[in-house]
Amino acid sequence: MKLFSSVNDVANVRQLVQEALDLKKSPFAYQDLGKNKTIGLVFLNPSLRTRLSTQKAAMNLGMSAMVMNMDKEGWALETRDGVVMNGTTVEHIREAAAVMGEYCDILGLRCFPKLEDRGEDYSEDLFNKFVKFCGIPVVSLESATLHPLQSLTDLVTITETWKNPARKPRVVLTWAPHVKALPQAVPNSFAEWMCRAQRDNMVDFVITHPEGYGLAEKFTPGAAINYNQDEALAGADYVYVKNWSSYQDYGKVIPVTGNWMMDLNKLSLTNSAKVMHCLPVRRDIELSSEILDSPHSLVVHEAGNRVWAAQAVLKQMLM
Amino acid sequence: MKLFSSVNDVANVRQLVQEALDLKKSPFAYQDLGKNKTIGLVFLNPSLRTRLSTQKAAMNLGMSAMVMNMDKEGWALETRDGVVMNGTTVEHIREAAAVMGEYCDILGLRCFPKLEDRGEDYSEDLFNKFVKFCGIPVVSLESATLHPLQSLTDLVTITETWKNPARKPRVVLTWAPHVKALPQAVPNSFAEWMCRAQRDNMVDFVITHPEGYGLAEKFTPGAAINYNQDEALAGADYVYVKNWSSYQDYGKVIPVTGNWMMDLNKLSLTNSAKVMHCLPVRRDIELSSEILDSPHSLVVHEAGNRVWAAQAVLKQMLM
Amino acid sequence: MKLFSSVNDVANVRQLVQEALDLKKSPFAYQDLGKNKTIGLVFLNPSLRTRLSTQKAAMNLGMSAMVMNMDKEGWALETRDGVVMNGTTVEHIREAAAVMGEYCDILGLRCFPKLEDRGEDYSEDLFNKFVKFCGIPVVSLESATLHPLQSLTDLVTITETWKNPARKPRVVLTWAPHVKALPQAVPNSFAEWMCRAQRDNMVDFVITHPEGYGLAEKFTPGAAINYNQDEALAGADYVYVKNWSSYQDYGKVIPVTGNWMMDLNKLSLTNSAKVMHCLPVRRDIELSSEILDSPHSLVVHEAGNRVWAAQAVLKQMLM
Numbered sequence: 034m035k036l037f038s039s040v041n042d043v044a045n046v047r048q049l050v051q052e053a054l055d056l057k058k059s060p061f062a063y064q065d066l067g068k069n070k071t072i073g074l075v076f077l078n079p080s081l082r083t084r085l086s087t088q089k090a091a092m093n094l095g096m097s098a099m100v101m102n103m104d105k106e107g108w109a110l111e112t113r114d115g116v117v118m119n120g121t122t123v124e125h126i127r128e129a130a131a132v133m134g135e136y137c138d139i140l141g142l143r144c145f146p147k148l149e150d151r152g153e154d155y156s157e158d159l160f161n162k163f164v165k166f167c168g169i170p171v172v173s174l175e176s177a178t179l180h181p182l183q184s185l186t187d188l189v190t191i192t193e194t195w196k197n198p199a200r201k202p203r204v205v206l207t208w209a210p211h212v213k214a215l216p217q218a219v220p221n222s223f224a225e226w227m228c229r230a231q232r233d234n235m236v237d238f239v240i241t242h243p244e245g246y247g248l249a250e251k252f253t254p255g256a257a258i259n260y261n262q263d264e265a266l267a268g269a270d271y272v273y274v275k276n277w278s279s280y281q282d283y284g285k286v287i288p289v290t291g292n293w294m295m296d297l298n299k300l301s302l303t304n305s306a307k308v309m310h311c312l313p314v315r316r317d318i319e320l321s322s323e324i325l326d327s328p329h330s331l332v333v334h335e336a337g338n339r340v341w342a343a344q345a346v347l348k349q350m351l352m
Numbered sequence: 353m354k355l356f357s358s359v360n361d362v363a364n365v366r367q368l369v370q371e372a373l374d375l376k377k378s379p380f381a382y383q384d385l386g387k388n389k390t391i392g393l394v395f396l397n398p399s400l401r402t403r404l405s406t407q408k409a410a411m412n413l414g415m416s417a418m419v420m421n422m423d424k425e426g427w428a429l430e431t432r433d434g435v436v437m438n439g440t441t442v443e444h445i446r447e448a449a450a451v452m453g454e455y456c457d458i459l460g461l462r463c464f465p466k467l468e469d470r471g472e473d474y475s476e477d478l479f480n481k482f483v484k485f486c487g488i489p490v491v492s493l494e495s496a497t498l499h500p501l502q503s504l505t506d507l508v509t510i511t512e513t514w515k516n517p518a519r520k521p522r523v524v525l526t527w528a529p530h531v532k533a534l535p536q537a538v539p540n541s542f543a544e545w546m547c548r549a550q551r552d553n554m555v556d557f558v559i560t561h562p563e564g565y566g567l568a569e570k571f572t573p574g575a576a577i578n579y580n581q582d583e584a585l586a587g588a589d590y591v592y593v594k595n596w597s598s599y600q601d602y603g604k605v606i607p608v609t610g611n612w613m614m615d616l617n618k619l620s621l622t623n624s625a626k627v628m629h630c631l632p633v634r635r636d637i638e639l640s641s642e643i644l645d646s647p648h649s650l651v652v653h654e655a656g657n658r659v660w661a662a663q664a665v666l667k668q669m670l671m
Numbered sequence: 672m673k674l675f676s677s678v679n680d681v682a683n684v685r686q687l688v689q690e691a692l693d694l695k696k697s698p699f700a701y702q703d704l705g706k707n708k709t710i711g712l713v714f715l716n717p718s719l720r721t722r723l724s725t726q727k728a729a730m731n732l733g734m735s736a737m738v739m740n741m742d743k744e745g746w747a748l749e750t751r752d753g754v755v756m757n758g759t760t761v762e763h764i765r766e767a768a769a770v771m772g773e774y775c776d777i778l779g780l781r782c783f784p785k786l787e788d789r790g791e792d793y794s795e796d797l798f799n800k801f802v803k804f805c806g807i808p809v810v811s812l813e814s815a816t817l818h819p820l821q822s823l824t825d826l827v828t829i830t831e832t833w834k835n836p837a838r839k840p841r842v843v844l845t846w847a848p849h850v851k852a853l854p855q856a857v858p859n860s861f862a863e864w865m866c867r868a869q870r871d872n873m874v875d876f877v878i879t880h881p882e883g884y885g886l887a888e889k890f891t892p893g894a895a896i897n898y899n900q901d902e903a904l905a906g907a908d909y910v911y912v913k914n915w916s917s918y919q920d921y922g923k924v925i926p927v928t929g930n931w932m933m934d935l936n937k938l939s940l941t942n943s944a945k946v947m948h949c950l951p952v953r954r955d956i957e958l959s960s961e962i963l964d965s966p967h968s969l970v971v972h973e974a975g976n977r978v979w980a981a982q983a984v985l986k987q988m989l990m
Contacts (some may be wrong), residue, residue: 061388071727080517092416116954116955117954119956125952127963212438218739316437316945318438329815335448337455340455403713404771408709408774632761632764634761636754
């Protein structure tokens with residue numbers, strides 16, 4: 034594997050999930066693979082879980098990790114070609130990416146959307162140029178529109194915890210309120226992976242959100258979409274809670290009517306569902322404390338699985 | 353050992369000191385203990401010595417270290433239960449600590465007091481919640497009220513340099529001036545460890561400070577307290593110099609009369625004492641340059657011993 | 672080798688260059704040398720290439736690396752002796768350097784000039800005090816006036832790519848425009864190394880810059896200096912492009928007449944020269960995009976060689 038930026042970079046999703054679960058049982062079985070190899074983790078935006086879990090995954094495989102927090106160092110990158118660099122950008126992505134490629138065997142990149150210009154964000158211009166110019170394998174640590182390591186983790190967690198071979202689990206992605214305008218990367222990515230898993234006969238997938246919060250269609254092929262949260266939650270085995278800002282009225286927080294926060298009342302509509310969230314979570318805004326502190330919550334377990342998802346991807350890249 | 357937050361977490365202080373001195377002679381003798389283990393070092397406040405020495409101690413034991421400078425990433429944690437998280441805190445300590453516990457085998461945490469509300473600081477609310485929710489062994493890298501790795505280092509340094517088996521050394525903790533209001537964590541902790549060492553027949557311990565600067569009594573059981581610095585220094589073998597803000601008039605800098613800075617004149621009152629300080633030190637405010645640049649100063653040697661103190665504690669946690 | 676701060680610290684430049692090229696072929700041949708050794712990389716100013724390449728070099732030699740970004744932690748150091756530290760500096764370099772020396776086997780230090788007081792910058796006061804007080808081997812990661820790891824890299828790159836044994840390459844250092852006032856460290860250092868290489872019969876060396884931009888004479892012994900860029904470029908095999916602020920009118924940007932940006936027109940005056948730059952480069956200000964995106968550019972290759980230059984120096988220090 035040379036690129037992990039979307040579920041479309043994965044030939045066999047079921048196999049990759051199994052790989053992650055196998056690594057969870059034997060974390061140190063492949064330390065020779067990464068011997069004398071270095072991963073560079075480049076953050077244009079802050080990270081906690083992604084940095085730690087990917088660093089841990091790399092170390093489990095015998096790799097060294099070098100972290101570059103470029104957001105904190107004010108190393109503003111120029112991405113446009115043909116501009117005279119007499120402004121605030123200090124280095125062009127052509128040089129910056131190529132140089133990092135010289136020092137590392139694999140690169141991870143986090144670059145959030147600006148949520149100003151949908152065309153720019155959804156072009157994944159910065160991420161794609163980084164991939165192009167660095168010349169080595171790249172793993173997304175969350176790009177403008179997708180967060181594939183999170184979504185692989187989520188599918189790993191569902192597969193690991195679903196104990197009924199007689200039927201597929203019903204997975205519901207529900208929009209939730211927040212105090213800020215957030216990217217669509219996590220829900221886009223979760224939808225993309227669940228739609229693929231649905232095609233692979235691993236889950237049934239439903240999306241529920243208020244009107245005006247529809248995700249880009251290219252990420253939701255085959256998903257059932259329901260504006261009525263109560264209806265969507267009926268019979269759910271897994272509820273994935275997440276806020277996102279509007280894709281149509283791009284980057285905006287559109288007022289909604291009714292209560293969209295996931296709480297025990299809503300949980301009672303489900304099939305005693307497990308509740309998931311990528312974290313960080315705003316308690317009692319997105320998701321009630323009662324659920325988070327109950328056995329229904331998978332959020333910490335899910336965060337722990339980030340290591341094995343990252344390790345499965347890095348292992349593929351090293352082989 | 354599952355927790356190292358105070359001398360009260362140590363069953364046998366004398367043995368732990370000896371362990372540190374043994375590790376100083378054979379730093380790499382236990383590298384198998386830490387193989388494939390990871391320590392996470394979480395800093396809610398800046399650190400230089402503590403971060404480097406603990407990282408080095410972990411590496412000496414074969415561990416990997418992951419550093420999280422959360423102060424610089426603006427990852428404001430919510431610690432209160434039952435609050436609707438619609439403000440500036442982005443994650444609850446329940447999730448943040450639990451997730452770090454998923455990625456690490458041991459966690460170190462630094463969290464300074466705010467010096468605003470004594471009850472809040474002295475409850476060690478944040479530190480204790482972190483311990484409770486992370487679910488793995490925790491070592492304090494300085495909490496609101498204590499800095500046990502520093503104090504263990506100090507006792508190691510005194511034990512290492514005291515060459516007179518005929519009697520115990522006389523150790524004096526003296527308040528010193530500063531330009532800012534500082535926490536009581538270092539003097540509280542030094543007092544706690546020296547009082548324990550006094551009970552264990554390792555030292556005689558005296559505290560001297562201006563009126564109004566008395567430390568919390570629970571940290572000073574059995575210590576002689578003297579408001580007259582000259583009297584206290586008489587016959588001292590070790591003088592530990594440190595500023596702290598008032599505990600009574602909490603967090604305030606109360607004006608003092610007389611000269612409390614440790615200098616050669618005051619040193620002449622002692623038994624040619626060795627002078628200690630946890631660093632960083634304000635030269636010619638807390639402690640005179642003449643002393644710092646003389647053979648009386650142990651400050652650099654003491655800082656070097658931070659490695660072996662941390663390594664002794666981590667070794668106990670790994671066993 | 673105990674100190675690497677200038678070409679004058681190197682007994683045999685030709686041999687050190689060859690060492691770097693040998694390590695490039697066998698990066699992991701000396702991992703036992705660095706076993707259980709630690710390098711501390713102290714940055715008083717930001718770094719990308721230098722941090723990553725030195726960290727990689729250390730890891731290739733089996734060392735651990737600890738990074739201290741002191742610029743971001745606001746750890747202001749006092750360097751003057753005899754001052755009462757009642758201001759904004761929180762620690763004296765005497766203690767700070769000595770303590771770092773306790774935790775590491777080798778230290779790297781980056782400290783830029785302030786470009787305010789030439790005497791202060793050119794005394795290398797901070798760098799020299801750090802060397803004096805830390806008590807262990809030190810490698811410059813760019814000081815106020817020199818950047819020797821960059822210059823060694825540059826000489827390695829020239830040696831590696833020059834394929835004509837019949838004659839020496841003609842190397843031209845040319846001033847280029849920029850939007851900011853930059854230090855003279857890179858051109859001083861490049862001049863110092865090329866003048867030495869010229870004495871060692873490895874290159875012919877020419878410097879060209881507008882009037883008012885003359886470098887300090889102590890760094891340019893034996894260099895041909897020409898204010899006419901076109902004349903200087905005639906027959907060049909390597910063109911090293913770099914901006915710097917004035918040494919005479921210290922730290923100032925003096926207006927220049929004519930076009931000093933390196934572009935294809937100017938390249939046509941050369942012997943189809945290879946073009947070098949230490950990066951980051953301002954495209955179409957210092958150097959044209961056309962050159963940077965052509966096979967004439969060595970900038971990425973040169974940045975990659977930073978690893979081998981650093982590794983050759985660290986290997987010398989470990990032996």
